[in-house]
Amino acid sequence: MLLAIDCGNTNTVFSIWDGTSFIATWRTATDHNRTADQYYVWLSTLMAAQKIDAEITDVIISTTVPRVVFNLRVLSDRYFNTRPLVVGKPECDLPVDVRVDAGTQVGPDRLVNTVAGYDLYGGDLIVVDFGTATTFDVVAADGAYIGGVIAPGVNLSLRALHEAAAALPHVDITKPNKVIGTNTVECMQSGVFWGYVGVIREICSRIKTERDRPMKIIATGGLAPLFQQHEELFDDWKDELTMHGLTVIHQHNVTKGN
Numbered sequence: 001m002l003l004a005i006d007c008g009n010t011n012t013v014f015s016i017w018d019g020t021s022f023i024a025t026w027r028t029a030t031d032h033n034r035t036a037d038q039y040y041v042w043l044s045t046l047m048a049a050q051k052i053d054a055e056i057t058d059v060i061i062s063t064t065v066p067r068v069v070f071n072l073r074v075l076s077d078r079y080f081n082t083r084p085l086v087v088g089k090p091e092c093d094l095p096v097d098v099r100v101d102a103g104t105q106v107g108p109d110r111l112v113n114t115v116a117g118y119d120l121y122g123g124d125l126i127v128v129d130f131g132t133a134t135t136f137d138v139v140a141a142d143g144a145y146i147g148g149v150i151a152p153g154v155n156l157s158l159r160a161l162h163e164a165a166a167a168l169p170h171v172d173i174t175k176p177n178k179v180i181g182t183n184t185v186e187c188m189q190s191g192v193f194w195g196y197v198g199v200i201r202e203i204c205s206r207i208k209t210e211r212d213r214p215m216k217i218i219a220t221g222g223l224a225p226l227f228q229q230h231e232e233l234f235d236d237w238k239d240e241l242t243m244h245g246l247t248v249i250h251q252h253n254v255t256k257g258n
């Protein structure tokens with residue numbers, strides 16, 4: 001079975017893929033100091049608790065935090081006796097082209113989302129991923145990643161307000177019922193929520209104008225449903241989009257004999 005690891009700047013998600021479906025998914029806070037042994041104790045405890053008797057034969061990793069790769073590689077070598085595929089490394093082939101400025105390092109999560117989006121929806125897509133940062137990945141008609149947009153993440157924006165202004169508390173994002181807040185918390189939530197609705201609309205509309213063609217907007221990440229319930233901002237929303245992309249890239253490399 002395949003162990004797919006999607007490491008973001010905030011959380012690291014582990015999923016086990018049996019070839020047809022994900023039989024388990026676990027999430028831990030990203031910490032580049034965590035050793036291979038620590039990962040394994042955590043993973044094997046959860047597997048035992050849920051009575052998951054999976055023999056991991058393959059590992060694929062996508063990470064936006066380069067420093068975690070070493071320990072995840074050791075995890076794979078030591079405990080699963082397999083060399084992991086690491087998205088973005090030369091030995092990991094992608095089924096799509098990447099058309100960006102020479103020397104640019106695209107976040108592996110964005111490449112994985114591109115592959116997943118193209119596999120599920122075809123080309124001419126905008127993939128919006130609500131992570132630590134909010135990324136907009138533009139996918140061409142042939143599936144190529146051709147660039148995009150990076151905006152500050154929703155929670156990052158709220159945290160920035162709290163950290164920079166003495167009188168602003170830490171608040172969680174929610175959908176305010178009205179725009180005009182009548183207390184500090186409502187005012188902050190309104191600024192970030194409605195501001196973000198504007199960010200999503202404006203960026204997607206400008207991308208479509210720049211590309212001069214109809215495009216589907218696909219969203220992923222835990223906060224996508226919060227924005228979707230406001231009104232139709234996205235054509236579809238898929239929770240496990242990045243994980244799906246990892247299985248597609250893994251299969252592509254198996255087929256190529258990598």
Ligand SMILES: Nc1ncnc2c1ncn2[C@@H]1O[C@H](COP(=O)(O)OP(=O)(O)O)[C@@H](O)[C@H]1O
Nearest residue numbers: 008009010011012130131132133155221222223
């Ligand atoms: N369902 C959710 N509701 C509220 N906040 C969420 C939800 N899912 C994720 N978040 C928050 O969104 C931010 C980004 O999380 P995540 O998608 O794990 O980021 P990354 O992929 O960059 O690690 C974090 O602050 C996380 O706590």
Ligand SMILES: CC(C)(COP(=O)(O)O)[C@@H](O)C(=O)NCCC(=O)O
Nearest residue numbers: 008009064105106107131132133150
């Ligand atoms: C933009 C990101 C920080 C998003 O990461 P995340 O929020 O998923 O942790 C990541 O994709 C990244 O570090 N990208 C490198 C620059 C680029 O993609 O152009």
Ligand SMILES: [K+]
Nearest residue numbers: 008109129131
């Ligand atoms: K992400």
